Amino acid sequence: MKKQKVLVIMGSPRKRGNSTILAEEAAKGARRIGAEVEIVRLRDMAIRPCLACESCRRKGAKGCVQDDGMTLLYPKLRAADAIVISSPVYWFTMSAQVKLLMDRLYAFGAEKGYALEGKGIGIILTYADADPFSSGAVNALRAFQDAFAFIGAPIKGMVYGSASKVGEIRGNKTLMKDARALGKKLGA
Numbered sequence: 001m002k003k004q005k006v007l008v009i010m011g012s013p014r015k016r017g018n019s020t021i022l023a024e025e026a027a028k029g030a031r032r033i034g035a036e037v038e039i040v041r042l043r044d045m046a047i048r049p050c051l052a053c054e055s056c057r058r059k060g061a062k063g064c065v066q067d068d069g070m071t072l073l074y075p076k077l078r079a080a081d082a083i084v085i086s087s088p089v090y091w092f093t094m095s096a097q098v099k100l101l102m103d104r105l106y107a108f109g110a111e112k113g114y115a116l117e118g119k120g121i122g123i124i125l126t127y128a129d130a131d132p133f134s135s136g137a138v139n140a141l142r143a144f145q146d147a148f149a150f151i152g153a154p155i156k157g158m159v160y161g162s163a164s165k166v167g168e169i170r171g172n173k174t175l176m177k178d179a180r181a182l183g184k185k186l187g188a
């Protein structure tokens with residue numbers, strides 16, 4: 001059987017942050033069942049905001065006109081069978097790094113399903129508040145649900161939980177296990 005390609009996109013500016021730790025567990029789970037896993041860290045990718053220039057929608061357009069971190073990421077998104085996106089909750093929604101990525105998916109818009117149709121999606125979120133509502137995690141979850149439903153890419157699982165200091169999430173064994181299970185699901 002063909003190896004599944006899983007792209008793990010880490011959206012925290014913290015190198016060893018809580019959402020990153022869960023994303024690494026998801027990567028581990030996917031590798032364990034034989035998937036090919038690639039990890040990218042948005043903090044290292046210098047992705048600029050969408051310019052809304054609409055160049056990507058013109059007849060014969062070859063994607064986004066900007067040459068930045070997305071130049072590397074667009075082909076990786078296309079090639080993946082499944083995609084994990086991890087993010088901290090910042091100001092009651094996803095991190096700015098992840099929002100930049102989401103906006104830049106607009107450049108796939110000339111194609112059916114934004115080039116991501118049918119790909120399995122996994123979402124990982126961490127936040128400081130104990131509650132997913134008052135933390136704002138639900139806003140991020142809803143935004144991902146709406147965006148990927150629009151694109152036609154099914155969300156296969158969402159792993160989210162509370163942690164504040166770097167590494168604190170390791171103490172939540174259930175969440176660590178859930179993240180590995182998400183990786184396995186996406187890598188199968």
Ligand SMILES: Cc1cc2nc3c(=O)[nH]c(=O)nc-3n(C[C@H](O)[C@H](O)[C@H](O)COP(=O)(O)O)c2cc1C
Nearest residue numbers: 012017018019088089090091092127128129135163
């Ligand atoms: C700029 C900033 C904004 C934040 N906003 C929120 C918030 O709105 N709600 C919340 O519960 N936690 C908030 N937090 C806390 C982080 O979500 C929390 O520490 C999370 O575990 C960080 O994940 P990371 O370690 O993967 O970066 C914020 C932290 C920072 C630095």
